[in-house]
Amino acid sequence: MLDFLFFVEVLLSGLLTGALYSLVALGFVLIFKASGVFNFAQGAMMLFAALSLVGVQEMLGVHWTIAFIITVGIMIALAWCVEKFVLGKLVNQEPIILFMATIGVTFFLDGFGQTIWGSDIKILDIGLPNGAFDVGGVFIDQLELVAGLTAGALVIILAIFFNKTKIGRALRAVADDHQAAMSVGISLRYIWIVVWTVAGLVGLVAGIMWGSKLGVQFSLSLIALKALPVLMLGGFTSIPGAIVGGLIIGAGEKLAEIYVGDLVGGAIENWFAYMLAMVFLLFRPQGLFGEKIIERV
Amino acid sequence: MTEQTVNPGEVLLEVEDISLSFGAVRAISDVSFDIKKGEIRAIIGPNGAGKTSMLNCINGFYHPQQGTITYKGQKRSQMKPYEAAAQGIARTFQNVALFRGMTTLDNIMTGRNLKMKSGLFSSMLWWGSAQKEELEHRRYVEDIIDFLEIEAIRKTPVGRLPYGLQKRVELGRALAAEPELLLLDEPMAGMNLEEKEDMCRFILDVNDEFGTTICLIEHDMGVVMDISDRVMVLDYGGKIGDGLPEEVRSNQKVIDAYLGGGH
Numbered sequence: 016m017l018d019f020l021f022f023v024e025v026l027l028s029g030l031l032t033g034a035l036y037s038l039v040a041l042g043f044v045l046i047f048k049a050s051g052v053f054n055f056a057q058g059a060m061m062l063f064a065a066l067s068l069v070g071v072q073e074m075l076g077v078h079w080t081i082a083f084i085i086t087v088g089i090m091i092a093l094a095w096c097v098e099k100f101v102l103g104k105l106v107n108q109e110p111i112i113l114f115m116a117t118i119g120v121t122f123f124l125d126g127f128g129q130t131i132w133g134s135d136i137k138i139l140d141i142g143l144p145n146g147a148f149d150v151g152g153v154f155i156d157q158l159e160l161v162a163g164l165t166a167g168a169l170v171i172i173l174a175i176f177f178n179k180t181k182i183g184r185a186l187r188a189v190a191d192d193h194q195a196a197m198s199v200g201i202s203l204r205y206i207w208i209v210v211w212t213v214a215g216l217v218g219l220v221a222g223i224m225w226g227s228k229l230g231v232q233f234s235l236s237l238i239a240l241k242a243l244p245v246l247m248l249g250g251f252t253s254i255p256g257a258i259v260g261g262l263i264i265g266a267g268e269k270l271a272e273i274y275v276g277d278l279v280g281g282a283i284e285n286w287f288a289y290m291l292a293m294v295f296l297l298f299r300p301q302g303l304f305g306e307k308i309i310e311r312v
Numbered sequence: 313m314t315e316q317t318v319n320p321g322e323v324l325l326e327v328e329d330i331s332l333s334f335g336a337v338r339a340i341s342d343v344s345f346d347i348k349k350g351e352i353r354a355i356i357g358p359n360g361a362g363k364t365s366m367l368n369c370i371n372g373f374y375h376p377q378q379g380t381i382t383y384k385g386q387k388r389s390q391m392k393p394y395e396a397a398a399q400g401i402a403r404t405f406q407n408v409a410l411f412r413g414m415t416t417l418d419n420i421m422t423g424r425n426l427k428m429k430s431g432l433f434s435s436m437l438w439w440g441s442a443q444k445e446e447l448e449h450r451r452y453v454e455d456i457i458d459f460l461e462i463e464a465i466r467k468t469p470v471g472r473l474p475y476g477l478q479k480r481v482e483l484g485r486a487l488a489a490e491p492e493l494l495l496l497d498e499p500m501a502g503m504n505l506e507e508k509e510d511m512c513r514f515i516l517d518v519n520d521e522f523g524t525t526i527c528l529i530e531h532d533m534g535v536v537m538d539i540s541d542r543v544m545v546l547d548y549g550g551k552i553g554d555g556l557p558e559e560v561r562s563n564q565k566v567i568d569a570y571l572g573g574g575h
């Protein structure tokens with residue numbers, strides 16, 4: 016019985032961490048779907064957003080909600096700049112060139128963020144609950160729970176946005192066929208700014224969650240690497256895939272660490288996700304829900 | 313398919329001396345022609361003659377290096393496709409360009425894009441009114457679906473439809489924009505006889521009932537002679553004939569081009 020409760024606890028904690036991976040993966044999927052670009056800068060955007068939030072809060076001494084709104088503005092401006100100065104200049108180029116351009120954006124953001132906001136570890140505290148509580152013998156970390164619920168809410172909002180609004184439809188149209196989308200009067204520029212903004216906001220939310228957990232520091236942008244196995248698992252174009260993939264990786268690596276880790280000498284958590292994704296790739300190269308990945312990458 | 317609408321109306325679109333090259337390839341050289349309000353204007357010519365390029369210039373995909381295009385009395389330069397759409401130019405594509413992941417209904421709804429007012433933020437703030445607007449447009453789209461007789465595939469993802477129906481959905485999407493000028497790039501290519509007859513009927517009806525001006529590219533001479541008011545002929549990027557169907561048919565240059573082009 017105790018063993019079982021412990022199992023549930025590990026599983027739950029894994030799933031909730033997984034929800035955070037999903038959030039990061041979601042940012043990648045949004046941009047990939049709409050523009051066919053693998054946005055290497057997603058992790059850097061997350062770090063930059065979190066840094067900006069803390070920075071604005073410290074600099075102006077305002078409540079975090081005000082800082083949040085200002086940061087939203089910063090992310091919109093960033094999306095506009097990326098379109099104006101980077102992607103907009105590279106229309107119709109090979110995907111690999113666009114990919115390289117996003118690597119450029121990554122270095123710029125990392126450098127620029129540290130120049131303005133400094134490079135020491137910052138504490139991000141927006142009053143999210145800390146510590147664990149006990150549900151019938153299973154301990155649940157409050158911060159992880161909040162993160163999980165937020166990720167869930169965000170996914171629902173995005174789903175409605177994509178399926179029920181004019182802009183959501185336009186986004187899907189652009190994802191399917193650029194020329195046809197332009198012919199019905201959709202401006203690619205505008206759509207790209209919208210997707211990068213949405214991806215930036217998803218990054219902001221992810222950054223707040225990870226930042227509350229680990230502090231805002233450079234290594235946050237490396238968490239984005241964890242999104243890679245999630246994407247391999249879930250497919251690069253699928254929002255549900257990003258969610259399910261994140262949950263599987265999160266739960267998988269925690270369970271593996273606890274139950275298999277000792278047998279092979281520990282530290283399995285660092286590479287388990289990649290191994291799981293590789294094995295999975297052998298059987299389903301397009302991912303769980305992915306479409307046409309062979310054609311696009 | 314015999315009825316003809318002859319409208320010697322005013323000029324809607326005027327193309328003057330345009331030239332377009334891709335590197336060494338000259339797709340269009342010094343072509344002038346016009347499209348009059350309310351007419352069905354055909355562009356014909358052998359493969360690679362520059363017909364599609366011409367449509368691409370008109371709706372802003374390509375920008376000719378020389379010459380001018382005047383639409384509704386306004387000379388335009390470097391117009392973007394979405395600006396052309398905003399001014400009432402809609403089109404279909406030679407190789408069907410639908411949004412494959414979406415249903416017939418959603419595809420046609422995208423055609424309403426410019427008619428829908430609520431933007432990103434207003435639809436977040438006033439969800440209710442955005443949904444109401446969505447419903448109104450939905451009604452318009454349902455009318456188009458009835459008109460094109462595609463009720464049965466309303467909810468089918470278009471990727472699964474046979475080619476002929478895809479072309480019909482694409483026409484529906486263009487019609488949803490309530491265009492003033494409708495550009496059709498080989499709307500009947502790859503269709504069987506019955507499908508072609510349906511498509512002809514739709515084109516004539518659109519022209520008749522809504523007064524939409526239509527410019528179409530078509531290889532089937534029977535169809536072209538039947539439904540168009542005036543025909544322009546391109547060959548190797550240059551214009552070699554322009555006039556009433558009968559005139560064009562008896563034009564020696566045109567006959568030569570078609571015989572020489574292996575048609």
Ligand SMILES: Nc1ncnc2c1ncn2[C@@H]1O[C@H](COP(=O)(O)OP(=O)(O)OP(=O)(O)O)[C@@H](O)[C@H]1O
Binds near residue numbers: 361363365366406
């Ligand atoms: N984007 C492009 N890049 C390079 N060359 C192009 C491009 N678009 C058209 N061309 C060239 O311009 C010429 C005219 O092409 P276009 O597609 O306009 O011909 P078309 O009359 O529509 O032919 P078809 O009947 O085969 O559709 C061709 O030689 C074509 O290869």
Ligand SMILES: [Mg+2]
Binds near residue numbers: 363364406
């Ligand atoms: Mg063509």
